[in-house]
Amino acid sequence: MKNYTAIDLFCGAGGLTCGLEQAGFRVLAGVELLDIAAETYRHNHKRTLLLEDDICNLSPAEVMSALGLKPGELSLLAGCPPCQGFSSLRTRNKKSSVDDRRNDLVFEFVRWVKVFLPKCVMLENVPALAKDIRMTSAIAQLEDLGYRIGDSNLRIDDISDYGIPQRRKRMIFTASRFGAVEQPKPAEAKTTVKEAIAWLPKAGYSGDPLHDLPDNRSEKVNKMISLVPKDGGSRSDLPLEYWLECHKRYPNGFRDVYGRMSWNDVSPTITGGCHNPSKGRFLHPEENRAITLREAALLQTFPKDYYFSLRRGKDSAALMIGNALPPDFIRQQGEVILKHLESLN
Known part of the structure; x- marks a missing residue:
């Protein structure tokens, strides 16, 4: 050739x-x-x-x-x-x-x-x-x-x-x-979210730094995430007492934030905020967490072992993945x- x-x-x-x-x-x-x-x-x-x-x-x-x-x-x-x-x-x-x-x-x-x-x-x-x-x-x-x-x-x-x-x-x-x-x-x-990421080992125990970085969220936010219905649920499904004040003031704004991805659909656009549920529909379809950086990279179709530097932390790596x-x-x-x-x- x-x-x-x-x-x-x-x-x-x-x-x-x-x-x-x-x-x-x-x-x-x-x-x-x-x-x-x-x-x-x-x-x-x-x-x-x-x-x-x-x-x-x-x-x-x-x-x-x-x-x-x-x-x-x-x-x-x-x-x-x-x-x-x-x-x-x-x-x-x-x-x-x-x-x-x-x-x-x-x-x-x-x-x-x-x-x-x-x-x-x-x-x-x-x-x-x-x-x-x-x-x-x-x-x-x-x-x-x-x-x-x-x-x-x-x-x-x-x-x-x-x-x-x-x-x-x-x-x-x-x-x-x-x-x-x-x-x-x-x-x-x-190609669905399930096909792209469901095969990964459990986050936090994989040996892959991009897949194992922990979430660090308040008790209230973790509780709210746990109540979002699995497989495509949204923050609008939550009882009003768990709505954030900004969502109460603007109930029709940015409706995807704190939403879950659906297994049998494609993901939303992967952005530089892809590890943060307050930035979009970036919650895992089943688990009570945001998608990991490795999951985001796979949804972007990077090879499973593609390296992203974590020298400047999670936000910087997420930005590289989302901008790619x-x-x-x-x-x-x-x-x-x-x-x-x-x-x-």
């Missing part, structure tokens, strides 16, 4: 790299600014050159030279620029564009494309970016570089349609200089790009 190469910009803890490697790409380099994410990435992807710096400070021409590449030789340039500026909470006022420096990082992606001229590009992000003027400008610049962009190249996917055990909408953009890139075919059936791209979703995108590249030979 021919050697297909990729670079992962804004690589975080490595979800995109993991998925591309599963698809068959050799990821030559990754770029990541945050040290804890870089530590996690380096531990899992030891053979990939990691550039731990602000992407704005890096010269793509110097990186290309260091990798021994010439313009047009790289198979795929991929990335997910930090998207907090486009998050649903930041754009709830119906404006898709927010005054946030991170929103302009899509143009850093384009800057690297202009130098490397990769055969294919893949950009992943939150849905709001798709309608923003920055994305329109980026696409126009890529078209000027000769990338073929059809109607299906920019789309919003719910990853649960592709067998990921999680409800999560993402923007995915792919393009090639050599014709149309197909999109993956949806899965025939959803689900590897199996990326694997499926990568496979259709690989098929396209193989058709060129």
